[in-house]
Every structure is written in structure tokens, then in C-alpha cells.
Amino acid sequence: MSWLPDDFVHPVHVPVPHTALHLRPIREADTPLDYPAVMGSQERLWEIFGPAWSWPMETMTYEEDRLDLLRHEKEIAAHQSFNYALLDAEETAILGCVYIDPPERTGSDGEISWWVVDDLVDSEAERALDVLVPEWITVNWPFRQPRYLGRDITWQHWLSLPPVT
Numbered sequence: 001m002s003w004l005p006d007d008f009v010h011p012v013h014v015p016v017p018h019t020a021l022h023l024r025p026i027r028e029a030d031t032p033l034d035y036p037a038v039m040g041s042q043e044r045l046w047e048i049f050g051p052a053w054s055w056p057m058e059t060m061t062y063e064e065d066r067l068d069l070l071r072h073e074k075e076i077a078a079h080q081s082f083n084y085a086l087l088d089a090e091e092t093a094i095l096g097c098v099y100i101d102p103p104e105r106t107g108s109d110g111e112i113s114w115w116v117v118d119d120l121v122d123s124e125a126e127r128a129l130d131v132l133v134p135e136w137i138t139v140n141w142p143f144r145q146p147r148y149l150g151r152d153i154t155w156q157h158w159l160s161l162p163p164v165t
Helices: 028-040 042-053 062-077 124-140 155-160
Strands: 022-025 082-087 094-101 110-116 146-148
Touching: 028 042, 028 062, 028 082, 028 094, 042 110, 042 155, 062 082, 094 124, 110 124, 124 146
Parallel strands: 110 146
Antiparallel strands: 022 082, 082 094, 094 110
């Protein structure tokens, strides 16, 4: 049994209200935009995601990022998990990402997390994304008990929960 209904169609373009930004599924071809976004914010992202996912390593190469995005692209196509890039209107820069994953820990039916590049921390764009994501998940995704990692539960608490078996 899949974690999503068989007839679920994932959104392919999601405007971020009150900004010129949008979300869309990430692709391998986004590596030239993703790598500088991730590595330019690597230290802060490691503090957030490192303990849980060991990502992004300080030594991550462009090729490792490309392979990671290829994996994400394949997982999106198979509806195994989703990684949405936060992009400017012209799609010349990735400014963050939103992850929508099947539960790894008990107590939810979907696990959602997101980040923005260092330059957008505490900005109107980040605040708009923070408002959008839970609303978007509620309206457009089939979850009954979504969990917002690092938001409604700390990463440390999440890591202490029993794994899904």
C-alpha cells in the first residue's frame, strides 16, 4: 500500500503569495542552481538537517548534488517522496526547498520540512513560505496527520520517536 492514494496528482507549480517566487518539483537539471544555494547556506543547513539526514556535508561535490537531485527527480516521478525547489520567477536561482516525505517516525502520515538560503532568513519571502507550506499541505495533499519537522516538533524530539516499521 502506497503512502499516497493511487489517483493523487502532485502539484507542479505553486505560487508563493505576495512574492515573485514559486515552488516546483526539483530536477537533476537544477544542479547549477541548487549547488550554490545549498553550499552557500551549508553551515546553517547542516545545523538543521545534519543530525537527521547527514546533509549537506561540508565536502559535498557538484556531482554528489547532481546525483542527489537525480534521485529526488526519480522519487517524485514514482511518488515516493517530493522535493520542491523555491525559485524566482525566471527560474535563475533556487532560494530554498520544501521536502514532503513518507513518515520515517511514528505518529504522522507525512513529514514536511523546508528551508531558505541564508540571504532570505527572516525575510518577507521566508515568512510567506512559512505561511504557505502548512496551508498548501492542508489543501492540496491527502494527509490527515502531517508533521512539520523543526516547526511543530523539534528535530531532536522527532529523532527520539520510534521508527516506522
